[in-house]
Amino acid sequence: MSDFKDTARVAEAAMRTVFAPTPLQRNDHLSERYGAEILLKREDLSPVRSYKLRGAFNAMRKVLAARPDTTQFVCASAGNHAQGVAFMCRHFGVRGVIFMPVTTPQQKIGKTDKFGGDAVTIRLTGDYFDDTLAAAQAYCTEMGAHFLSPFDDEDVIEGQATVAVEIEAQLGGAPDNLILPVGGGGLAAGIRSYFGGTVALTLVEPAGGACLAAALASGAPVRLPAVNTFADGAAVAQIGTRTFARLRDIAPADVRAIDEDRLCTTMLEMLNIEGIVLEPAGALSVDALADMGDAIKGRRVVCVTSGGNFDFERLPEVKERAQRFAGLKKYFILRMPQRPGALRDFLAVLGPEDDIARFEYLKKSARNFGSVLIGIETTRSENFHAFLQKLDKTGFQYRDITRDEVLAEFLI
CATH class of the missing domain: 3.40.50.1100 (Rossmann fold)
Known part of the structure; x- marks a missing residue:
């Protein structure tokens, strides 16, 4: 791959007529949490906020x-x-x-x-x-x-490899571990081709668009039957033919899928604690740190934050998904007896840290029971155990639809 490294370096030098290298920044917050030297390659700070x-x-x-x-x-x-x-x-x-x-x-x-x-x-x-x-x-x-x-x-792959050229120059060598997102595979193929086997590489996909894992399992690119587009910067139905040719010998254990709801907790953490705005795909590499365990202890780890094109109109959705993943918010369909005092009885079930975030009658009729969509927020996930115990004792019938994707799409 020496020829590839040479052409990638030529491409990187040519880019300096257009924009400066993106920063490689040590993140103290993440380094302390994971017991490693965590550095962020800030592609979210390029002129178009992505690589x-x-x-x-x-x-x-x-x-x-x-x-x-x-x-x-x-x-x-x-x-x-x-x-x-x-x-x-x-x-x-x-x-x-x-x-x-x-x-x-x-x-x-x-x-x-x-x-x-x-x-x-x-x-x-x-x-x-x-x-x-x-x-x-x-x-x-x-x-x-x-x-x-x-x-x-091939020229796009070579262009994306300039991320690796910059990392090498900024560190004075290769990192111990490199974590980066993969969608169609251009960035991953370019960086892996540049560093070869000198770096422990972890590739991260959104769970609803794990096209690399599917290709590795099949031995060739395959089209996913459905794709969750939340992490739209990496949500690709089929990895590229040329990119997969450069990734086909990746060990499946080095490819990780990230739950989109968990990804939201990382986006909020980076925004609230570090003031870093990341789009969902841009947060994948940071989120994957939570799964690395002892494999990165004491090591120098680079996470590529691939993009920061986040529309703040999506922030309520991100917060909602993060709360649901953390177990701080749940939705129920509740059968409410249509009698005086029924609502008061239900409110008595709520604990001191519980709050009603949504309360909506789904239908009204002359029947003895009416269906209610109710959303409950709390400050600690364990509060829901006490809440559901009390609800069972009162005799209220309910269905937890928090993880029901079909109902949630229509009702929440």
Whole structure:
């Protein structure tokens, strides 16, 4: 891989004409907690708040060097890749056409437009990404434009490897352990190819998008039947063919899946304690520290915080999911007797640290019982044991729907 290391270093040097290296910062809070030297590679502090502009820069740089008459680049993305491509289109003075799903939040559309300015045209096409991708590729065929893959491209992989080049320079060598997120695999493939076997590597996926683990189990990339898009920066249905070729011999034990609700607790912790804003995918590497145990004690560990494009309108959802994971909030469907004093009887069940966060009749009728959606918050998870014991003694019938994804989607 020496040739790859050399070309990655050339790419990193070329990037310095566009942006400075992202910081590598020791985090005292995490270091103390885990008994290791924890450093954060702050890709969330790049000009577009993610590492994606690296791959876009390198791929466009190489295309323009080989074919200087290339005037138009195309991508399909609803997030960080779109912003990276837009930024680089303006830098190189070329036209960019960025296809985004119609359902893309306005905040992401606005940021892409801001980074690209007059150099970029945004086309909203399709309700789902697969439709958007098909439209982008059809446009490339028709117009003869160059399609920029978000990850499954050798020049993109090489561009993402510049993260490793910077880490090596900033540390004066390789770290003991390196933890990074994996979605389509561009970042993971690039960094692993650069460091080879000199670093203990842990790759982290969202549980609802564990496409690398599925590929390792099958021996080839496979498409997941469904993907949880909460950690949208890493929620990919199928890992890339080229990226998997560089990752296929990773030990399954070195690939970890993170519960999306638990991920929310890490996002809130980093925001409230450290003042660091991370998007869900950007927090994956930090969250994985909790599972590393003695494997990182006394070692120098680098976590790549891959992105900070977080829409604060999602903060209530993040808090909600974090509370549910921590056992501090639960939802119930309660059968409430329709008689005088029934509500008073229920309120007597609540403990001094319990609070009603939601109370909603789902239907009203002349029957003897009515159904109520009720949300309870408390300060300590063990309080729910006492609450449910009292509820059972009163004879109230109830169903805990906190982890019922179908009902929660419609009711909560």
